[in-house]
Amino acid sequence: MAKTLIKTDLCVIGAGSGGLSVAAGAAQMGAKVVLIEGHRMGGDCLNYGCVPSKALLAAGKAAEAHRCEGLGVTPTTPQVDYAKAKAHVAATIAAIAPHDSQDRFEGLGVTVIRDWARFTSPREVEAGDQRIRARRFIIATGSRPIVPPFPGLDAAPYLTNETIFDLREAPGHLLIIGAGPIGLELAQAHRRLGCAVTVIEAGQALGREDPEGAALVVKTLRAEGVEIVENARVERVGGKVGGIEVQVSGGTIFVGTHLLLAVGRAPALERLNLGAAGVAHTKAGVTVDDHLRSTNRRIYAIGDAAGRGQFTHLAGYHAGQVVRETLFGLSAKLRDDHIPRVTYTSPELAHVGLTEAEARQKHGEALQVLRVDFAQGDRAQAEKQTEGFVKVMAVKGRPVGATITGAGAGEQIALWSMMLANRMKLGALAATVLPYPTMAELSKRAASAYFGPKLFDNALIKRVVGSVQRWLP
Structure with a gap:
């Protein structure tokens, strides 16, 4: 036909x-x-990626809020209904789906x-x-x-990000192979919703990211009870639902009820x-x-x-x-120096442009690294969100990269994405008046740190100010 x-x-x-x-x-x-x-x-983002994962993270965050001490509120044990958390995920997808x-x-x-x-x-x-x-x-x-050719995997049940959101019964012990953004986001969400979680990584967790930022994320997840095993190469997979085994280099065997593959796409x-x-x-x-x-x-x-x-x-x-x-018919040459990325764990890890290591390799002694800890922010103190930092890589007064680790880092990186996209100088942000108190002030403080030594540790500036003061009436 x-x-x-x-x-x-x-x-x-x-x-x-x-x-x-x-x-x-x-x-x-x-x-x-x-x-x-x-x-x-709607593709992967709507159905299996960004939307459902962030909805599940939101459910986990709500559960974790009950456990947090401080701020005058006594922590309690949350009553988690995994099926209802997944219903929230489905409802979120359904709410966005008409647009696509x-x-x-x-x-x-x-x-x-x-x-x-x-x-x-x-x-x-x-x-x-x-x-x-x-x-x-x-x-x-x-x-x-990606489904790697692990020995035994062809006969063992496993989940990916395309199937895990269909689960309505909470895994008793979720084994995750891969400690990249997908693996760690789903690890934290499931741990906060009451599941035991073990993450197995052949290299370093979040190995692409700023080492200091990645270390803070890993430290936090471990403190919440997520077992993260690094430098452990998978040698064999076996078992069935309820009794999955993953053997790694050295002979250690991890046993769980479900297996999630998160080794890339x-x-x-x-x-x-x-x-x-x-x-x-x-x-x-x-x-x-x-x-x-x-x-x-x-x-x-x-x-x-x-x-x-x-x-x-x-x-x-x-x-x-x-x-x-x-x-x-207009020429549109691609850029990639202004594309941000975020790992949406708590704390979040956000980055745009060159990492510190990349910037040092490219710019050498011309690089200045400007850093502000979250503890220096008044809003961060008020909300007890003092773990984290803003790190800006600058060359000749222009940012070439930025890393933010901490609460709301994915929102805060937007300022630096704009700066890099438009090739703006640090003075543009330093001169911006921001509402007080906000987390965005941390980024302004980082930008202003570039000018501090030029103004406050400059003998010529001090002589000029002294002269002006003597002539003023």
């Missing part, structure tokens, strides 16, 4: 964060758009096809009963959980038949240039599929760049 041919300006493959942003923007600006999605509208729904996008004029896309030539894809020929294609298929490209389109790719993703264009000039890749980072906000940034290029 012949497939129906659809001709369009843009064909977007994948209805996750990046793909939806491209489709909505392009359609509202007058382009003809086909959007293809073989699974759930097929109905909404069809209302914007987008042709939505609910099937898997497969390239048949450099200019066409097939999806269900239809062929789509487009001027430009956008690959926005996101990523999937890989671009979801398997179904696309990229060879037929002349699109080069690797395990990291589609091979793209600094304009996100693939080896086929008609085909772009964004978000996780592009292999340049795995963040919802990065996919949104990519979407804006691609819309600029494909709709207006």
